[in-house]
Amino acid sequence: MWTHFEPVHAVTYFHPRARAAFEAVGLRGFWRGYFAGRAAPLGPVDAAPVVGSFFNFAPHTVARALPAVWRLATPPEALRARLTGAVQALAELTYELPESHLVEAAELLEAAAAEVEPAGRVLGAANAALPRGEYPLARLWQAATTLREHRGDGHVGALVAADLDPVETLAWRVAVGLSPQYLAGRGWAEEQWAAARARLAERGWLTAEGEATAQGRARFRAIEDATDAAAARPWRALGPERADRLRELLEPIARAAHFVIPEENPIGLPTPQS
Template identity: 75%
Template sequence: MWTHFEPVHAITYFHPRSRAAYEAVGLRGYWRGYFAGRAAPLGAVEAAPVVAAFFTFAPPMVARALPAVWQLATPAEALRARLTGAVQALAELTYELPEGHLAEAAELLETAARAARTAGRVLGAANAALPAAEYPLARLWQAATTLREHRGDGHVAALVAAGLDPVETLAWKVAEGMPEVNLLGRGWSEQEWQAAAGRLVERGWLTGDGKPTEHGRAAFRAVEAATDVAALHPWEALGADGTDRLRELLEPVARAGHTVIPPDSPIGLPQLPA
């Protein structure tokens, strides 16, 4: 299901209408909009909680944005901007779909999101607590956002339980084939990258020339499996028939989202099967 609801959320990072909505409230520059929009459900927060919750960004990079962005736009203004941009983007991408299709998808996705267990999941809980949206596209995007942050919180917990720190996680992704250029922008120094790769070699995850070992692949498969288990409850609550119907409804929306999401984005979102 992640491959179907994540594209609904992720357009907010790549569609020009989302960027324009942030700029309209004074958040000029990609990273100001990113950090303000994603952190806004937490309130006018300082850098430290965001470093912890977002996980893969170097602390100095987060500190360059927070708390300074709140002088440019309040959390409420950032929340309105991110929802406005997302709805405008979705409207542009899904204009051929009947309103009833989108309303049914929103209803089912909201049902799943309401069933999400948020204890211990800071970003999931903060998004789940936002006021309900009124229109189908806004409801669809907010439910997708709650579920993706809920899943992301569980993924971070699985990474921590596996003993991986943020830069080690990124170094592993690069070793597995994710384009390095997409991850270097998260603020870590070359020395930190090299040290992280060295620690993965010491743990037996990478060979001396930086190639993944079978031990490393098996260990990371366990991380992904733990992430899936932690994200399962909403779909159990929705039930097999409801989940199958939602997947069918989200399919054209997700495909439309992929038209603006770069195939090599740092999200690592796979294309849907043809």
């Protein structure tokens, strides 16, 4: 299901209309829009809660954006901008689909999102508390965003339980195939990357040459399994029949979204399989 609802959310990072909506409220430059838009459900926070909840950014990178962005756009303004941009992007990508298709997809995705457990899920809870969208694409995007942040909170919990820190997690992803260029904006210095790789080698996750070991792959698979287990409640509540129908409805939307999502992307998002 993640490969089907995550692309709906991800247009906010990759579509020109989403970027333009942030710029229209004064958030020029990708990272201002990113940090303001994603953190806005938390209110006008300082850097510290975002360092914790976003997990994988160097603290000084977050501090460059927050709280300064709130002088450019308030959280309500950032929320309106991110929703406006996402809806405009999705409208452009799904114009061939009938409205009944979008309405049904939004209703089923909202039904799943209504079942997220807020306890211990900072970003998931903050997004779940936002008002319901007025139009089908707004409802669809907000439900997808709630589910992805809920899942992301669980993933962070699994990483912390496995004693992986942010730069170790990113170094691992590079070792298993993600291009380092997509992680350049996270703000970690080269000596921090090198130290993280060394720690992973000491733990048996990487060879001395930086290649992923079978032990490392098995340990990270356990983290992914824990992430999936922590994200399963909404889908158990939805049930297999409605989940299958939702996957069917989301597939053309997700595939359309992939026209603006790079094949190799920092989210690690593959094209959904039917």
